Amino acid sequence: MSSRIFGSRIRRREDPRLITGSAVYTGDIELPGMVHAAMLRCGHAHARITRIATEQAEAAPGVVAVYTGVDTDGVLQPMPCAWLLPDAELKIAPYPCIAKDVVRYTGDVVAVVVAESAHEAYDALDLIEVDYEPLPAVIDPEEAARAGAPELHAKDINGDDISGNQAFHWTVAGGGDVELAFAEAEADGVVIKERILQQRLIPNAMETRGAVAQYNRATGELTLWNTTQNPHILRFLCSVVTGVPEDKLRVIAPEVGGGFGSKIAAYPADFVTVFCAMRLGRPVKWIESRSENYQATTHGRDHVQDVELAATKDGRITGLRCTVYAGMGAYLSTAAPGIPTILHGLMLSGCYTIPALKEDVYGVYTNGVPVEAYRGAGRPEATFILERLVDMLANRLGMDPADVRIKNFIPKFDDGHEVVTTLNYDSGDYPGALSKLLEHTGYRALRERQRAGPSNGKYMGLGLTSYVEICGLGPSQVAGAIGFQGGLWESAIVRFHPTGKVHVFIGASPHGQGEETTFAQIVASEIGVDVADVKIFHGDTDSTPMGWGTYGSRTTAVGGAALALAVRKIRDKAKVVAAHLLEASVEDMDYEDGKFFVKGSPDRAKTIQDVALMANVAWTLPEGVEAGLEATTFYDPPNFVFPYGAHLAVVEVDARTGHVELTGYTALDDCGPQINPTIVEGQVHGGVVQGVGQALWEGAAYDESGQLVTGSMLDYALPRADQLPDLDVISTVTPSPHHPLGVKGVGEAGTIASTAAVYNAVMDALRPLGVTRVDMPLTPERVWRAIQEAQGS
Amino acid sequence: MFAADFDYYRAGSVAEAGQLLAQHPGAKLLAGGHSLIPLLKLRLAVPPALIDIGRVAELRDIALEGGGLRIGALATHAEIARSDAVREHAAALAEAAGQIGDPAVRNRGTIGGNVAHADPASDLPAVLVALGATLAVTGQGGERSIDAGDFFTGVMMTSLGEDELLTSVRIPSAAGRGTAYVKFSHPASRYAVIGVAASVALDAGPGESVCTDASVAIGGLVPGPVRCSAVEEALKGRAPSGEALAAAAAAVAQDLGGDLLGDVFASADYRGAVAPVYVERAIAAAAGRATQA
Numbered sequence A: 001m002s003s004r005i006f007g008s009r010i011r012r013r014e015d016p017r018l019i020t021g022s023a024v025y026t027g028d029i030e031l032p033g034m035v036h037a038a039m040l041r042c043g044h045a046h047a048r049i050t051r052i053a054t055e056q057a058e059a060a061p062g063v064v065a066v067y068t069g070v071d072t073d074g075v076l077q078p079m080p081c082a083w084l085l086p087d088a089e090l091k092i093a094p095y096p097c098i099a100k101d102v103v104r105y106t107g108d109v110v111a112v113v114v115a116e117s118a119h120e121a122y123d124a125l126d127l128i129e130v131d132y133e134p135l136p137a138v139i140d141p142e143e144a145a146r147a148g149a150p151e152l153h154a155k156d157i158n159g160d161d162i163s164g165n166q167a168f169h170w171t172v173a174g175g176g177d178v179e180l181a182f183a184e185a186e187a188d189g190v191v192i193k194e195r196i197l198q199q200r201l202i203p204n205a206m207e208t209r210g211a212v213a214q215y216n217r218a219t220g221e222l223t224l225w226n227t228t229q230n231p232h233i234l235r236f237l238c239s240v241v242t243g244v245p246e247d248k249l250r251v252i253a254p255e256v257g258g259g260f261g262s263k264i265a266a267y268p269a270d271f272v273t274v275f276c277a278m279r280l281g282r283p284v285k286w287i288e289s290r291s292e293n294y295q296a297t298t299h300g301r302d303h304v305q306d307v308e309l310a311a312t313k314d315g316r317i318t319g320l321r322c323t324v325y326a327g328m329g330a331y332l333s334t335a336a337p338g339i340p341t342i343l344h345g346l347m348l349s350g351c352y353t354i355p356a357l358k359e360d361v362y363g364v365y366t367n368g369v370p371v372e373a374y375r376g377a378g379r380p381e382a383t384f385i386l387e388r389l390v391d392m393l394a395n396r397l398g399m400d401p402a403d404v405r406i407k408n409f410i411p412k413f414d415d416g417h418e419v420v421t422t423l424n425y426d427s428g429d430y431p432g433a434l435s436k437l438l439e440h441t442g443y444r445a446l447r448e449r450q451r452a453g454p455s456n457g458k459y460m461g462l463g464l465t466s467y468v469e470i471c472g473l474g475p476s477q478v479a480g481a482i483g484f485q486g487g488l489w490e491s492a493i494v495r496f497h498p499t500g501k502v503h504v505f506i507g508a509s510p511h512g513q514g515e516e517t518t519f520a521q522i523v524a525s526e527i528g529v530d531v532a533d534v535k536i537f538h539g540d541t542d543s544t545p546m547g548w549g550t551y552g553s554r555t556t557a558v559g560g561a562a563l564a565l566a567v568r569k570i571r572d573k574a575k576v577v578a579a580h581l582l583e584a585s586v587e588d589m590d591y592e593d594g595k596f597f598v599k600g601s602p603d604r605a606k607t608i609q610d611v612a613l614m615a616n617v618a619w620t621l622p623e624g625v626e627a628g629l630e631a632t633t634f635y636d637p638p639n640f641v642f643p644y645g646a647h648l649a650v651v652e653v654d655a656r657t658g659h660v661e662l663t664g665y666t667a668l669d670d671c672g673p674q675i676n677p678t679i680v681e682g683q684v685h686g687g688v689v690q691g692v693g694q695a696l697w698e699g700a701a702y703d704e705s706g707q708l709v710t711g712s713m714l715d716y717a718l719p720r721a722d723q724l725p726d727l728d729v730i731s732t733v734t735p736s737p738h739h740p741l742g743v744k745g746v747g748e749a750g751t752i753a754s755t756a757a758v759y760n761a762v763m764d765a766l767r768p769l770g771v772t773r774v775d776m777p778l779t780p781e782r783v784w785r786a787i788q789e790a791q792g793s
Numbered sequence B: 001m002f003a004a005d006f007d008y009y010r011a012g013s014v015a016e017a018g019q020l021l022a023q024h025p026g027a028k029l030l031a032g033g034h035s036l037i038p039l040l041k042l043r044l045a046v047p048p049a050l051i052d053i054g055r056v057a058e059l060r061d062i063a064l065e066g067g068g069l070r071i072g073a074l075a076t077h078a079e080i081a082r083s084d085a086v087r088e089h090a091a092a093l094a095e096a097a098g099q100i101g102d103p104a105v106r107n108r109g110t111i112g113g114n115v116a117h118a119d120p121a122s123d124l125p126a127v128l129v130a131l132g133a134t135l136a137v138t139g140q141g142g143e144r145s146i147d148a149g150d151f152f153t154g155v156m157m158t159s160l161g162e163d164e165l166l167t168s169v170r171i172p173s174a175a176g177r178g179t180a181y182v183k184f185s186h187p188a189s190r191y192a193v194i195g196v197a198a199s200v201a202l203d204a205g206p207g208e209s210v211c212t213d214a215s216v217a218i219g220g221l222v223p224g225p226v227r228c229s230a231v232e233e234a235l236k237g238r239a240p241s242g243e244a245l246a247a248a249a250a251a252v253a254q255d256l257g258g259d260l261l262g263d264v265f266a267s268a269d270y271r272g273a274v275a276p277v278y279v280e281r282a283i284a285a286a287a288g289r290a291t292q293a
């Protein structure tokens, strides 16, 4: 069984505890003497604080303490930004944990109440009096960059002026001669222009954020339970902000109920909770409410994109030129500057041979919730640009969108291909993926059906996406070069116990993806133990080795590689021990399925369990071999991995009401060899649906004064199962040439592809009605209005 | 996130609930809690006391009585949606109840709570108006019966007295008529952006059947359910299909008047403009179910 465990659809071992409610989340942590914190969020998009009075709240029943920015000022350092984008005039604005003078978005913390119960803490929030002098607010990033817009910050942390709310200006590297490409296309080709709004999205992890902090005054040790995707990074950031040295700081990510990027960042409320625990000498718990989650946990996307494509008259792409205003929100969140730049601009040539490319990205401060990575993080926004433009090019030239793609694809390659943005893609067969998709879905026949015209006022549309994405972040040398304030390797410790049971300690921090299962499968397949004998430990900085966390579809791609290599080290050592026990020479030994045997005589064998026992008791070991059976690896990937695929969405648009129905969806993804296809499909399902959400339903809406209008699930429309067709999920398998297991990543693929596929499908359906663009989300009213306008009524 | 403090009482019977209501001015009845508890948690409602009627068994029944339906105030949306009696005698109601929110909401939410709460975006008020339901209530002043058409008086306002309890909903049998409910649901809240209930009777003429009587009500985009008499008039004696139906449905503009509701998702203008489509679909669906008398 062991050799077949890689690739088998075993059930997720995480599920029983998740389904039966026995999993322990941050909110479940109870400690003796624990008190509860509640954050007072300002509720103003932009205002000056003129007075705060806390006396009444302090006197309220159960209240232990009330703190404001006056208390934390100088004690808590400003929130650090950890992605220092080079060559981009980066201006980091001061980001206090508790705002003292000016508040810049509705979720800014102005005070914290600590009480004996959470209920009492929330009750007392109402008793804090704060006087504000409202200031003009701006939410739209392009507007915020215009002269005369309200300015959020006067100076950055170095005392340099911030003007025009500009946090940075980044230009994509490499690029060929873009101006020439466009000049030629203007003269004797085609130029397609489009304006794309990638609306703000609210990540909506099932579990909101929270923290529990316990400080031991006698030892100076601090333990922080937190809903984080990356406990080791949080430990580092917590040390910077609170001053507790790293060696006395333990961060535990217990069960974490989803993140989608929103739990990468460190947040002021986490450190305010720590501050309270240190001041009071009592454990403090803070759990975010859902409303607070909408107001204060990072959002995603928020791009205003002006994009242009140059092509020849026969449909060959010659250039791409983009200007993007990326809303950063009120402050730069932990990794924010890297998202609309490195993870976006570098992927702009996608699956195509594009000789010349240029992108200017302006990161802009606005009075919105800070924007961070959100599933796909930069790549959906890049894929959308390309895939929309390719469809528009097809329409302009009267070609089928599939044919334009085929014409421009990078030909199949299996060991590296350098693109115009200087990235070196690892392996891919983009034409192969699309042709398999077209065949599988009967695409040409669907087109025939579409040509029959609308039935019952319902217009059918087909939308394609061909995508390639960058993940498995990434080589640490590159991380350094692009200003990421950390490494991007992963590590694993594999420890065999005397009975042959295995403990694995990893630095990555899965929070719903299922790596406790797939990682056990990796170990089982590499060394022939039963999966049930492998236990995976993660999420506790005291017991697991350093690691950079779970995001960017990197956990299996990087952490999985570290693990496989650690197990291979063990295999090498076990072979030496087995040879010794069998009185054979190491060169004569063979290994298969958990057995070490003398070549040609499979009966002269020792199992890995035999070896584990003998290595642990160490009665007889070969000379120079240490006792125990344990290995540690640090895996720093030589390159990124580049999963890819092709998706098809089929929609029906009711022209009378503007309703869009997604009637069919097929996803073809190539993430290399699949450790557990059920888990891969689960990731694709969730990812696709999140991308469909952006196309059809989701969008954070603010009013003129900067108040979030879609502040709850009553108004913010998340996708639901009954709005979706059965998703047809297929794959191809192209191993990464540089990865020990050949695997790529699949956590974000669905989201990266599906928004553009659905959008393209809707625009395809609306073509006969003369509609060419509608802003997302494609709500019935927006679609209906676009039809009315196009029909001239 | 947390409700303000309140006292909690549990009533064992309708009579006890009535007494508790009289003893605790300002108290709120608690049925399924699916409208009230969100208001409490957001502190949009801060009642001094809750009177839980959730376990009053006598309010749960769904029964056939005198050729019509009597549905206890505590019948849940799920029970109504799957009741054979309701499906047979008031198909529109079963259809509407089955489209409320999601399974969790349907398993807890009650018809009594739904109509007493009178949210303009609720599904059931329009259905009850179209089906000519009456609501049985009891209070200090004794029992009385209110026509659904008179019950809903505005956004979250009804003619129910402070001390009154809704005990049941009575619906005359729609035997022979066809009834249907068609909904444009909000993708986030699942409440009705537009909801149309229709009850249609057809004649058995030799040629194309025509509508002899129609009762149509619309909700979601208006403060309370609106009876569509202009639509009904326009439909009488006409075939409920094609041009005639479209023309009749268009008359809903007269019924709606100018006071329409809208939000960021769907503006009042848009709702008004597409309302005829839903009226048309509801009538067509109802007509399709009518047996020709």
Ligand SMILES: Cc1cc2nc3c(=O)[nH]c(=O)nc-3n(C[C@H](O)[C@H](O)[C@H](O)COP(=O)(O)OP(=O)(O)OC[C@H]3O[C@@H](n4cnc5c(N)ncnc54)[C@H](O)[C@@H]3O)c2cc1C
Binding pocket: B028, B029, B030, B031, B032, B033, B034, B035, B036, B037, B038, B073, B074, B099, B100, B101, B102, B105, B108, B109, B110, B111, B112, B113, B114, B115, B116, B117, B121, B122, B123, B124, B160, B164, B165, B166, B167, B189, B190, B191, B192
């Ligand atoms: C997520 C969600 C989605 C929903 N979607 C929809 C939808 O699509 N369509 C729809 O129509 N509704 C929807 N609802 C509302 C749902 O139908 C509620 O259940 C219903 O409106 C209230 O019924 P309840 O039994 O829960 O009442 P409660 O919340 O217990 O009470 C509501 C109000 O009615 C009063 N009340 C309750 N019972 C009586 C009685 N017998 N006599 C007098 N007063 C009484 C209470 O005092 C209170 O003021 C949704 C609710 C939620 C939470």
